[in-house]
Amino acid sequence: MDRRRFVKLGSIGAALFAMNNSVFAQRNNSQPSIYGRNVNIKPIMGSWFEFKHHLDSEGIYWNNTLAKFTDEQWKALVRDISETGMQYMVLMSVADNGKTFYPSKLQPQYDYTSADPLEAVLSAADEYGLKFFISNDYWSDFRDVNNMMTNKEIAVLREKGMEEIAAKYSHHKSFYGWYYPNETGIFNTIDETTVNYVNRCSEIAHRLTPQARTLIAPYGTKSIRYNDFM
Structure with missing residues (x-):
């Protein structure tokens, strides 16, 4: 198991980067309190961002609404998010079980009012100063995590998707990094399936976008056991 390479490629570092809040939080030490609030x-x-929630039962209040958003409405949403003080957004997925959220040659696109929601969002993020971690996945059924990480056909599709996304969108200054959304439980240590999946994703990400950060979903970290490689 090539764990040193795993760390070198930045994937574990990215997970810990999120876990210790060095990306998503910053300390304001200007005053001890304002109106009784400890500043x-x-x-x-930061938070997650999505065009469609992958569980329809949980996205019942917004999935249909988001599908009808115009480019101007996506821009307004990004502006509103920036005005809350958010700086980092993590895009949950670029595809969902056989369809994409942007114009792609690899899979059919969801029938949304916006012709290219990803372009609309990143253009607005450029203007309002948000940084996006762009997902590289959910090209198949996200519920079968092991298949998503090990299936060779899905891996080829994911890699072509990353190449397509980098070519279309990496010029945006808001394209801050990549997000690997597939999760497996970290029980004492990270399983080899995850190590191999993240290593390969990171290899492609650093080739396509050398300056981009990488972030993985740190599911199951409560049981992690630290060792010499971490």
Whole structure:
């Protein structure tokens, strides 16, 4: 198991980067309190972002609405998010079980009012100063995590998707990094399936966008056991 390479490519570092809040939080030490509020408490500086929630039962209040958003409405949403003080957005997925959220040669696109929601969002993020981690996945059924990480056909599709996304959108200054959304539980240590998946994703990400950060979903970290490689 090539764990040193795993760390070198930045994937574990990216997960810990998120876990210790060095990306999503910053400390404001200017005053001890304002109106009784402790301003030394770290504010929330980032959150997830999606065009469609992958569980329809959980997205019942917004999935249909987001599908009808115009480019101007996506821009307004990004502006509103920036005005809350957010700085980092993590795009949950660029595809969902066989369809994409942007014009792609690899899969059919969802029938949204906006012809290219990803372009609309990143253009607005450029203007309002938000930084996006762009997902590289959910090209198949996200529920079968092991298949998503090990299936060779899905891997080829994911890699072509990353190449397509980098070519179309990496020129945006808001394209801050990549997000690998597939999760497996970290029980004491990280399983080899995840190590191999993240290593390969990171290899492609650093080739396509050398300056981009990488972020993985740190599911199951409560049981992690640290060792010499971490």
